[in-house]
Amino acid sequence: MTRLRTSAMIASLAADGQKVTTAPFGHTLARLAETRSDIVGMTADLGKYTDLHIFAESHPDRFYQMGMAEQLLMASAAGMAREGFTPFVTTYAVFAARRAYDFIYMAIAEDRLNVKIACALPGLTTGYGPSHQGTDDLAIFRAIPGLVVIDPCDAVDVEQATEAAANHVGPVYMRLLRGHVPRVLDDFAGRFEIGKARLLRDGADVLFISTGILTMRVLEAATALSGDRIDAGVLHMPTVKPLDLAAITAALQRPGRLIIVAENHTTPGGFGEAVLAQAALHGGAAPMRQIALPDAFLDAGALPTLHDRYGISTKTIVERVKAWL
Amino acid sequence: MALTFQPLSGNALADMAQQNRIDTARMFKAAGNGHFGSCYSCADIVTVLYFATLRIDPTNPDWPDRDRFLLSKGHAAPTLYSALIRRGFIPEDWIAEYETHVGARLMTHPSRRYQAGVDASLGSLGHGLSIGVGMALAARLDHKDYMTYVLMGDGEINEGSVWEAAMAAAKYGLGNLVGIIDNNGLCVDGRTDDVMPMGSLVDKWLSFGWEVSRVDGHDLNALLQVLAPRRLMGHDRPHMVIADTVKGKGVSFMEDVRSWHSDSISNTQYAMAMAELGALQ
Numbered sequence: 001m002t003r004l005r006t007s008a009m010i011a012s013l014a015a016d017g018q019k020v021t022t023a024p025f026g027h028t029l030a031r032l033a034e035t036r037s038d039i040v041g042m043t044a045d046l047g048k049y050t051d052l053h054i055f056a057e058s059h060p061d062r063f064y065q066m067g068m069a070e071q072l073l074m075a076s077a078a079g080m081a082r083e084g085f086t087p088f089v090t091t092y093a094v095f096a097a098r099r100a101y102d103f104i105y106m107a108i109a110e111d112r113l114n115v116k117i118a119c120a121l122p123g124l125t126t127g128y129g130p131s132h133q134g135t136d137d138l139a140i141f142r143a144i145p146g147l148v149v150i151d152p153c154d155a156v157d158v159e160q161a162t163e164a165a166a167n168h169v170g171p172v173y174m175r176l177l178r179g180h181v182p183r184v185l186d187d188f189a190g191r192f193e194i195g196k197a198r199l200l201r202d203g204a205d206v207l208f209i210s211t212g213i214l215t216m217r218v219l220e221a222a223t224a225l226s227g228d229r230i231d232a233g234v235l236h237m238p239t240v241k242p243l244d245l246a247a248i249t250a251a252l253q254r255p256g257r258l259i260i261v262a263e264n265h266t267t268p269g270g271f272g273e274a275v276l277a278q279a280a281l282h283g284g285a286a287p288m289r290q291i292a293l294p295d296a297f298l299d300a301g302a303l304p305t306l307h308d309r310y311g312i313s314t315k316t317i318v319e320r321v322k323a324w325l
Numbered sequence: 326m327a328l329t330f331q332p333l334s335g336n337a338l339a340d341m342a343q344q345n346r347i348d349t350a351r352m353f354k355a356a357g358n359g360h361f362g363s364c365y366s367c368a369d370i371v372t373v374l375y376f377a378t379l380r381i382d383p384t385n386p387d388w389p390d391r392d393r394f395l396l397s398k399g400h401a402a403p404t405l406y407s408a409l410i411r412r413g414f415i416p417e418d419w420i421a422e423y424e425t426h427v428g429a430r431l432m433t434h435p436s437r438r439y440q441a442g443v444d445a446s447l448g449s450l451g452h453g454l455s456i457g458v459g460m461a462l463a464a465r466l467d468h469k470d471y472m473t474y475v476l477m478g479d480g481e482i483n484e485g486s487v488w489e490a491a492m493a494a495a496k497y498g499l500g501n502l503v504g505i506i507d508n509n510g511l512c513v514d515g516r517t518d519d520v521m522p523m524g525s526l527v528d529k530w531l532s533f534g535w536e537v538s539r540v541d542g543h544d545l546n547a548l549l550q551v552l553a554p555r556r557l558m559g560h561d562r563p564h565m566v567i568a569d570t571v572k573g574k575g576v577s578f579m580e581d582v583r584s585w586h587s588d589s590i591s592n593t594q595y596a597m598a599m600a601e602l603g604a605l606q
Contacts, residue, residue, distance in 0.1 A: 040466070064462065067496075069489035072455045076493065079459020082445060083467065087459075103486070106449045107456055111437050 012180045013125065013213060013303075020180040021155035025118060026054025028162040029088055033059050039166065040080060042066055042089045044073045050090035050120045051178045070095045074103035074115070081113035086166060093119040093134025093175065101140060108171050109144045115172075116165045122151065122175035123212065123264030124293055124310060129300035134175075135293050139269025141173045142241050148194055149241040150174040151212035151264070151271065156185035157238050160192035168194055175212060184216050195239050197247035203233025206321060207251055210262040211237045211271045214291065218262050220314040225321060232321070233257075240271050245278055252284035258324060259284075262291040264312060289324050291317060330412075332377040338545050341411065342372040346575045347604045348407035348420060350595065352431065356424035358589035359433075361579050362572040364404045366509035366542070367476060370568055371396075373548040374474060375408035380554070383413035386441040392471050392554065393444045393460050397453020398478040398507060399434040400587070405443070406431050414442035451484025453477060454504055458490050461502040461563075470556040476505045480512030483521045488533070495534030500560030503552065504535075507542065509572040511583050530565040542568030576601050 014020045033039040033055065041047075041055040042064040056063040066073045070091055077087035096104065096119045108115045122134045141149045148168060152158045158177050165172040188200050200215070201222060208218035215236040222232035235251055237244060252259065259279070261272040272290045279288060293310050307313040311320065333341055345368045353359030375381070379392040396405045403423065409415045415430075423431040430439045434448030445456050457475040464471050477487065494502050506526065510517050523529065530537045538551045551566050572586070573579030576598045590598070 062466070064497075066493055067489070069486075069493070071451070071486035072458065072489035072493055075452050075455030075486065076459035076462065076490070078445070079456040079461075080463045080466075081459075082456070083460055083463035085463055085466070102449055103452060103455070106446065107452050110446050 013177065014180055014182045019183045021159075021183055022180055023051035023054050023178065024155040024158040024181050025162055025176055025178060026051030028159045030055045030058040032163060032166050033062065036086070036166065038084060038086045040064065040085050040087050042073055042077055042087050044068055044070050044091045044095065046091050046120070049178065050118065050176060052088070052090045055088075070100040071103045074100045074117075075107045077115045078103070078107035078111070078113050081108070081115045082111070086114045086116065088116045088118055090118050090120070090176070092132060093122045093137040094132060096173070097134060097137040097140040105144055109147050112146055112170045114169065117171070117173045118162075118176045119173070120176045120178045124298060124306055124312065125177070125213070125264070125303070127301045127303050127306055130297040133298055135266045135298060136268075137175070138240055138263070138265045138271055142269060142274065146170060147241065148172040148239065150194070150238055151240050152177060152192070152238050153213060153215040153236060154184040155181040156183055157192050161238065164192055164194050177213070182216060184219065192238055195242045195244055197235055197237045197244040200234040200236050204231040204257060205325070206230060206232035206258045206260060207235060208232060208260050208262055209235045209237060209248065209251065209275050211240055212264045214262040214264050214312060217312060217314050217317055218260075221317040221321065224314065224318045228322065230321070230325065237271070240274065243274050243278065248275055248278045249282050252279055252282065252286055255286070257286065259286045259288045260291060260321065260324075261288065262317070264293070266293045267295050291320070334377065334549070338372065338376060341376050342369045342545065343575070343602050344411060345372050345404060345407040347599065347602050348410065349403040350590075350598055350602070351420050352403045352406065352423035353590060354595055355421055358587065359403065360400045360587045361576070361590070362509070362511065362582070362585040363398060363478065363587070364401045365574045365576065365579065366570040366572045367398070367401050367507040368404050368575065369543050369545060370476060370505060370507065370548060370570075371404045371408050373545055373552055375412055377549055378552045378554065379474070380471070381412070381442070383442070386414055390469060390471055393457070393473040395445055395447060395453040395457050395473070395475045396435055397447055397475050398450065398481055399448035402431070402433060402435045405435055406440070409440065409442045412442075415440055450478065450481040451486040454487050454490035454494075457502055457504070458493050458497070458499065461494070461499040462497060464501050470501070472501050472503060472554045472556055474503045474505065474552070476507060478512070479506055479508045479510065479517050479526075480520065482506060482523065491530070491533040491535065494563040498561040499563045500555065502563040504563065504565045505552070506565065506567045507570050508567055509570040511572045511581070511586065513586055515583065526567050530567070534562065535565045536560070536562045537565050537567065539567045539569065542570035543574055
């Protein structure tokens with residue numbers, strides 16, 4: 001068994017030799033701020049690990065270091081947004097979702113303020129254990145009325161979603177992929193739009209409906225399955241809220257294929273449940289299966305091992321799909 | 326422009342503070358109950374702010390240069406509503422509909438969605454000072470000289486977020502930010518000092534890098550002095566005003582009585598309160 005270095009626990013998601021972009025969020029934000037004087041950056045001592053340091057270096061006059069104080073971070077961003085600025089605030093998903101929730105709900109979302117919350121370590125993207133694994137953030141943030149919730153697949157999604165968030169009027173929560181982020185979606189037509197699903201590939205036997213980095217995984221799985229003469233499609237839904245209900249309903253109309261919802265999040269209240277609810281309400285007759293993290297406090301360890309253990313690696317997805325068919 | 330408004334002082338200011346308590350009682354009577362104690366301890370502070378201190382314009386509630394006021398102890402909303410009514414931001418006849426039906430425009434906590442002149446929706450305690458930090462930072466980035474005032478309860482400052490904001494305001498040298506603590510000594514479950522002993526508030530805020538004033542929160546002249554905006558004076562430290570107050574101030578049977586934090590009022594009690602406040606029945 002390969003011994004993984006500790007750095008693998010902080011974890012780039014990129015496979016060896018995969019095309020990557022470094023700090024897509026930080027560079028995009030710094031570029032947007034060249035022409036958008038309303039954009040400010042704020043963090044709670046995680047600028048370096050959320051790629052906001054790129055913005056801090058290029059726009060030091062509009063960067064605010066709020067210290068390890070996430071409640072202050074969210075509410076002071078609300079204050080700045082109230083005065084016409086567009087704050088991009090960064091921390092880890094766990095701290096935004098679990099520690100600062102009331103401040104996001106009341107100070108930001110109730111008044112529909114233009115605060116953009118970009119949070120690293122979403123789902124199982126670190127091996128540091130439950131204190132740092134944001135495996136419940138989608139469920140928590142889906143519960144806030146009017147909040148846009150985005151789970152990008154790769155660097156391309158991150159770049160385009162950052163720009164879309166800046167242009168959107170209202171609050172946004174975006175799961176952040178940072179560091180060396182794989183580029184996958186360059187090879188597909190279309191681009192990120194808030195609230196829009198993208199059919200990346202069609203399939204007659206299986207349709208994955210996926211969000212976040214699981215889209216990257218199911219694309220790989222679809223390629224692998226084609227070697228076994230299994231025709232699998234991928235409907236990518238980077239916006240978890242508002243959900244593209246029409247795209248789901250349309251996908252369910254086509255008979256004779258297995259629908260598989262896939263997300264980097266635990267089962268309760270996540271993306272999968274949202275899709276399954278839509279299917280149930282609209283009488284979809286297709287058989288459906290779910291790929292998600294278990295409803296549990298997950299283990300610490302090396303990320304690739306954890307992805308295998310919890311069933312979200314490409315290899316385990318392929319095995320499970322074959323077993324289901 | 327309503328900037329021709331003449332700030333009140335002396336008896337006129339004192340009368341307005343009593344009017345504030347009368348308006349509040351009318352709202353609570355309409356609803357059947359309310360936070361009498363919490364409102365009456367800060368009625369004088371809010372009156373001084375709205376009738377002497379704040380640079381505001383009822384004809385232009387979102388005027389970019391206005392001073393900001395955040396009622397962080399949002400459960401004292403009727404005190405703010407009265408000030409907004411008497412300054413002409415919202416109509417007086419809204420009093421009768423306070424909390425009386427779904428969709429009433431005046432509710433238990435202030436909301437930006439319904440009320441002109443309200444700078445933030447508040448009610449979850451511990452939010453205001455952090456929001457105020459953001460507004461004060463924004464003023465600086467916009468090169469504006471407006472002040473931001475945040476009124477908190479003395480129980481509210483148990484919240485950790487208040488101290489997060491305390492650190493940040495000092496770090497950024499926010500001389501355009503003024504905090505006020507309505508130090509009435511009571512919260513829901515008992516004496517503030519029993520519920521959570523805070524020690525010396527003066528020492529605490531000084532040690533966090535704030536300038537600190539302590540004042541009798543019912544002495545209108547003292548409040549006028551200590552709350553006066555310092556926008557042209559180049560202050561680089563945030564200012565905390567610890568206002569010693571009496572919960573329920575102005576109605577003898579409510580003063581310093583814990584149960585009047587929030588309670589229902591009988592017709593007899595209402596008549597007694599209005600008489601003590603000098604209301605014409």
